[in-house]
Amino acid sequence: MIPNLALLAKTHPLVPSRVSVFVATSTRRTFALSSSSSPVQKSRTVCYGRVNQTSSCKPNFQFSRFGPDTHRFLSSGVQGAMGATQGKPESGDAAATASAVAAQPSANAVEAVVAKVGDLKDGEMKEVEVGSGKALLVYSGGEYSAIGHKCSHYGAPLIKGSLCNNRVRCPWHGACFNVKTGDIEDFPGLDSVPRFGVRIDGEDVVVIAEPSALANFRRTADMAEPKSDDARVFVIVGGGGAAMSAAESLRQEGFTGRILMFSKEDSLPYDRPKLSKALSSTAEALALRNADFFKQHGIEFAGGKEVVSVDAAASTVTFADGASQSYDKVLFATGGAPRACTCPGADLDGxxxxxxxxxxxxxxxxxxxxxxxxxxxxxxxxxxxxxxxxxxxxxxxxxxxxxxxxxxxxxxxxxxxxxxxxxxxxxxxxxxxxxxxxxxxxxxxxxxxxxxxxxxxxxxxxxxGVTPTTSYLKGVDGITFSAHGSVQVDSRMHAAGDIYVAGDIAHFPLPIANGHVTIGHWQLAARLGRAAAQGMLDKTAAGAPLDTVPFFWTQMFGKSLRYAGYGHGHDDIVVEGDPDELKFAAAYLKGDSVIAVAAMGMDPLVSRAADHLLAGTMPSAADVRANPASLLAA
The missing domain is CATH 3.50.50.60 (FAD/NAD(P)-binding domain)
Structure with a gap:
């Protein structure tokens, strides 16, 4: 018998219980909750999952699979902060407010009563029926909201994910979506999820949705259109996840100049991690976006273009075919080259x-x-x-x-x-x-x-393995290389001058690693691509930390292993469960810190761990060593 984990629950101060105004200061990421009795509060980190239903709401974070459709994992600290109602809002109370409808509903919009105002406590979510589709209903921060119920990456049910600080993390691959807007805030995947209107009607919680949004679990974020009077040229060299994420993020952040993407491969950017698991896949089947998408959003793609040199003074890149391209700013995301066998006979066919x-x-x-x-x-x-x-x-x-x-x-x-x-x-x-x-x-x-x-x-x-493809940057003023050949950048992916670097070739500062790292993860490639786009547009301040945790997965024989954190240099591993049975959780320890978690057959354990790693609320290594069985729950 494996007892419950009571180590990762932390009591956090919350915003005041009587929330009167929800202010969306940005269509993408920034939100503030304002109270009638105090000024606007800064963002607080609050993570939710499932509470032990027999624990009388004692703090109890469980590394376990979700059971019922309604999930939570912070307990008495949350309920106390929500006041005497214990998280159950009264009808008409400001704490029972609903998020604003993103747009005026059309005549075809459908409505459904999906809950009573007191059905969900703060930090709970529930999958609900709306018309012919479904939505994810969330009560977080004193407010109801509703978004798409499937992850936009590969359709994982978000109800089985982890809810933390107003965003839900996918249980399969770790993508994160803002529960107020549906916007994707961490990767993998490129699309957001639909957002639906919510109205409080007496005791009823009503969700309003367009049929088209219910029929499609992916939503492409709004993007700026290129303008002929914007003479800026941003060049992206690379055709992988970082390049694609950067190109889209530039448009999403309002860039209206030209975006030129050059790739060594002829194919449009595709889902590379899937290739080693499905070797016969075509480029079209794996493509992240099709040619129509590129054309619609003014992303000019050229394949078969291998970069060989950079002239930073002249702001030009030169390719193996002799062609060159000038730029105002350039992002290099050329990834790695696979290491070949070097023994005698390694040049044989086959x-x-x-x-x-x-x-x-x-x-x-x-x-x-x-x-x-x-x-x-x-x-x-x-x-x-x-x-x-x-x-x-x-x-x-x-x-x-x-x-x-x-x-x-x-x-x-x-x-x-x-x-x-x-x-x-x-x-x-x-x-x-x-x-x-x-x-x-x-x-x-x-x-x-x-x-x-x-x-x-x-x-x-x-x-x-691979080696970073960065030789074309050797000799460029200001470029610094790591010992392994990746390029030193800051948190905006800025390398030198007008040069930015992202993806597998970036040696970047990762807060949870307390230093610079180079990590070849698909999720991070997309996150660094977005950071690069924001840096190129001066949307982020120098030194602003990257709000991400590395999230990795592999699949073999239909079994998935998931891993979150940065476990390099761990000095101990605590394993609970049975790896031979492919059902286990493992904590990677360094000093007195838990620096990474891996698991098989325990979703959404790793997604919840990623939230705690990001929030800095993981238990100590000493706690895990003292009670290793608490990594799992019955």
């Missing part, structure tokens, strides 16, 4: 790297009935092995580490994931490397290992 859609398609088309060797036992290699083991005659993973993922996730979890692969027929040669590839007729036939074994190898995939 040995592949995985970076692009054509790479994935070639591998997928070649593997049927063949002996596959995967070199590298980290995320890309293990995902490829999982993706192809049902098609190949055999799959063998060769890894330098004795246990997959041990350095990042820990030995217990690494052994559990290895067992999952072995149960599906994947074989392992660990603690060794490939010393030579042999072939016939110019095509690989076998891989010779350092441990003396020789493996049949009709096809080889090298998954050895």
């Amino acid at each position: 040995i592949h790297l995985l970076r692009t859609v054509p790479d994935g398609n070639t591998i997928a088309a070649s593997v049927e009935g063949k002996h596959l060797v995967v070199v590298g036992s980290s995320f890309i290699g293990m995902e490829v092995a999982a993706c192809l083991c049902s098609k190949a005659a055999s799959v063998t993973v060769v890894g330098r580490s004795p246990i997959p993922f041990a350095a990042v996730l820990g030995e217990k979890i690494g052994l559990g994931i290895r067992k999952m692969h072995e149960d599906k027929g994947v074989k392992f040669q660990l603690g060794t490397t490939v010393t030579e590839f042999k072939g016939e007729g110019g095509h690989v036939t076998s891989a010779v290992l350092g441990n003396g074994q020789t493996l049949p190898a009709d096809i080889v995939v090298c998954g050895l």
Whole structure:
């Protein structure tokens, strides 16, 4: 039996209980709650999830799956701050206000009574029926609001997510949406979710929605249109998540000049993380946006353009084909280049790297009935092995580490994931490397290992990580590189002069890491792209911290592992549950701090942990060590 976790609950001061005015000072992010008895309050961090229903509302944060449709996780501290009503607003009370309708409803709008004013307490949310669709009803900060019920990334049910400080975080991949506006505030994904009107009618909470919004769980944010009299040219070099996020954010922030995007690949930006899990996917199927979107919003795309040099003094970039482009400001988001095997025979046909859609398609088309060797036992290699083991005659993973993922996730979890692969027929040669590839007729036939074994190898995939693609910036005044070749930037992604850098090649300040880091996560790529756009437009002050927590996921054999935080340099790991059964939670400790959390089969545990990491309300390492079972709840 595993007792409840009572470690992560913190009592926070809240805004006054009688909230009389809701002021939206920005259509995107900034809100203030004003009270009749005190001046406007600064933002306070309050996280919600589920309370132990038998705890008499004692503070009790649970690392567990949600049960009922109504969820909460701060208790007596919240209820006390809401006054004698214990969070149950009276009819007509200012605490029962509803958020304003975003726009005047049309004649086709539908209305539905979805709750009574006292049904939800502060920090609760509920999925409700509205017409032929659904909405997520939220009572937060003394006010009802309603937004789309699915995450705009891949449609995860937001009711199973984490509610914190007026935004709900997706349980699958960590995207965050403002519960008052539906705007996306952290990634992955690019779209916001619909926002619906809410009206208090006597004792009834009424949601007003347009049928078109109910039918589509994605909403594209408003964007400025380019203007011919705006002569500014902003260049984006790169075609990944950071580049796409930056381009859209520029328009969303009001930029009306030209946006030119140059990519080494011919394809429009696509969902790269999905490629290693679905190698036969087409660029069109994975595309983040289609060509019509680019045209509609004035984003000019050119593929097949590899940058080779930058002249900062002349404000120009030059490409491998000899063409050059001038800019007023430029963002580089060129990502990484996959590391190749360097042993003898590594140039034989049949040995592949995985970076692009054509790479994935070639591998997928070649593997049927063949002996596959995967070199590298980290995320890309293990995902490829999982993706192809049902098609190949055999799959063998060769890894330098004795246990997959041990350095990042820990030995217990690494052994559990290895067992999952072995149960599906994947074989392992660990603690060794490939010393030579042999072939016939110019095509690989076998891989010779350092441990003396020789493996049949009709096809080889090298998954050895990436190196930052930044050589074109060498010698540019003001550019500073990290030890690993990424580019030093500030929190606005500013590198030097009119040059900005984002995504996998940025060495950026991360508050929870207490320093500069380089992290190749899809979620962070999009977040840094937005930060770069805001920096290019001088919308953020120098030194303003990035309000984000790294959120990573992987999926193998239909099982998802999620990870939030920055666990580099952890000195201890506390694991609860059974990694062999693929149901566990792990806390990564450094000194007396919990710096990261990973889990499988425990949604929305990692999303809630991300909220606490961002808020600085995680329990101490000593608390977790003293009561490790509290990572889970019955």
